[in-house]
Amino acid sequence: MRRVLTTIATVLCASLVQADEVNIYSAREENLIKPILDIYSRETGVTVNLVTGGADELIQRLSLEGANSPADLLLTVDVGRLYRAKEAGVLQSVQSPLLDAEVPANYRDSEGYWYALSLRSRVIVYDKERVNPADLSTYADLADPKWRGKICVRSSSNIYNQSMVASMVSRNGVAQTEEWAEGLVANFARSPQGGDREQISAIAAGQCQVALVNTYYLAGLLSSSNPADRANGEAVAVFWPDQNSNGAHINISGAAVTKAAKNKDAAVKLMEYLVGDEAQHWYAETNNEFPVRDDVQSSELLKSWGEFKADDIALDQLGIHNAEAVRLMDRAGWK
């Protein structure tokens, strides 16, 4: 009984003193965020508590917990989910001159509800032996009948495909995008399955010649300790699509302060740290993501793929058109 009382007393005191801590709901998996948070804790003495999970589930949890939610910060690996969280009313806007200065305007919410921490691009990879890169040009071109039976891509249940198609809907409208999706589906080498890495190994195995993947998956294969993985990665090359028009499709990982945040200041400080030099280098080196800041170098591997033009579409468009994108992919038969 005494122990219970002591615990209660400690908890009460702790909440009165407001010891510096930040509680995070993170859609970034533990091994891709905890190490940098640990460094932050060591450097600043701030306690960081973490729950990881699917972004949609975490947003649901936030909105059901309401004003009493213990979470201060939400991390996601896709802008569509940040948009959904903002729409669900579980976020609050942040005024931070530092964040506004470091994060380019197109990689943050115009009202300060969310900020990007790192970037990834969804690109075309092709079989080095059998595809002439001169035949590749745009995402739109992948619907051309010349690619019949040669394209691999994962399921349209995947958020990265949804966001990519949503950006097309935003630019070209539903009808034109649907026509494109039908053409793409007609060119599939196989029914969509597996993750991005597996599309690459399917090219290496000769099942298809062209695939759509996120950059860090290829980088992960190339830097794997497993020789078979590396061989698969080396069988393909990166092609940056739409370089003469909109640029390659970009998605972000990002952070947002929750509406219920009890430690808002500490949360903003942590966000500022995450766009700082140390953390930006860490993303680049650990998971081969592009830093959100122009002045921080990418990893050597990413640099070896050359400079590229990135799509500068307003990222909330990807969230706005998500449901339309899913519906049109359903209709086009993209499983």
Place this chain on the structure above:
Amino acid sequence: MSQLTTVTNEAPRGALSSLRTRLSERWLTLGILALCILLSVPTITVFSSIFGDSEGVWSHLASTVLGDYVSQSAMLMVGVGLAVLVLGIGPAWLVTMTRFPGSRHLEWALVLPLAMPAYIIAYTYTGMLDVGGPLQSWIRTTFEVRYGDYWFPQIRSIGGAITMLSLVLYPYVYLLTRTAFIEQSVCVLEVSRTLGASPFKAFSRVALPLARPAIMAALSLVLMETLADYGTVQYFGVSAFTTGIYRTWFGLGSPIAAAQLAAVLMVFILGLVLAEHWSRSKARYHHTSNKYTRLPRIELHGWKRAAAMFYCFFPVVFGFLIPFIQLSLWAFDTWELLDRSNFLGLFGNSLKLASITAVIALFLSLFITYSKRLRPGIFLRGIVRVLGLGYAIPGTVVAVGVLIPFAWFDNTLDAWMREQFDISTGLLFSGTLVAVVFAYLVRFLPVSMNTLDAGLGKIKPTMDDVGRSLGLKPLQILRRVHIPVMKGSLLTASLLVFVDVLKELPATLILRPFNFNTLAIRTYELANQERLAEASSTALMIVLAGIIPVIILSQTISKSRPGYEPSTRTQ
């Protein structure tokens, strides 16, 4: 006179004490009823969505993908259902009634695939057999052929999904059927033999029909688990109902339509369960003889021995041995890369949750099934039916179904306390392990209830009557008559829940408190980043954590048979 006083003094005391027992029994019943209602809230929440407005999502689904969802789920159910019956019943009979080389070890080894989460076995086989995997690469380099020049089964397909699910789910059928065979009296079999039935006929005409409640209980668990599976079908690109639920919920942004899809799934399961129930009509499966002698094991020879060995080793080799070896190789390869600092913590967390849930589920389902036996009122029966559906609901849907009432309760209490006493209580239960265990109970209580229901059903009601006439109270009958007889079922029930919790992912993921992880979560997070090899170490630990109780319990189950003599083991 003095005698008379004694009598009059005693009478009221007796009446009082019987009143007290009746009261305490009533409280117990009421308590159980209240708990049942509480536990059925998530399921009912899903059901009530039927009346919600999905804003045209259904017409979109119906005109595009719904047909796929229905047909693929139906194929999964038929395929997995048939496969688990074949893989489960035959070996259960063979290892219980016959002897052949390895049969003793197979008794427990046949349960091992149970410890393998379905999505792990799917990842493992894909890693080996996929177009980019080592086997096909070897074929291509050795025979200098390209993809498409040779035939190879496509692992990521509906056939592959059926195979994977069957390989890890058949142990339900095996375990429950074997328990039924063990609890059967040999006398009925001997009678059938003296009436001229061949051993096979004794099996198909007597033992199998007697085991029907157990087989059906297991089959319905398997089918529910099949319908609720998301990891495997998603990975294989099979458009099953669960794929649809997730897609509709998150992709189309329509939680109502998603819940309605889940409700349709539940109605369908309910239909199946009721159909099976009616088809039994008035048949009862009590054992009419209580004479248990030791099991006469037939020693197999010649081709029969070879066939039995092949039949029984097949599921163990493919459901456990091969994936286990592959995982071990991967774990060995990636050992250096791993953050092993908190492996023990993960292991402890998983074990803790699994044992706590297994114990609570066992007690709850024992009381529930026993109350149903004592007072089979319509209300209790209905509630039990509703509770029984939890296993068919995908974990994420259950988790949100738990989150809603918990958050509502916490927030309402908080608001009231603020208003009355200006104290904020915050979230008391949401985001604690209480919520996590509650969600486990919603999902896995059907597992232990089905198992115990089948066990209790075999006990003749006259046993209760005899107990009563000897002056035992219902709880005493349960403790002194039923529990000793159905020890096998009790152990099976707790084992199944234990292993299920070890493997559980989505509810743990959403509901857990800060800085709390389990083996399943760590495995999933690495696998989700497509780092299968690195995920193998924690996957192996799930399997290992499951193996130990599996072996201990299946040993205990063979000994649990009334009339078991240790000497039979030393033959």
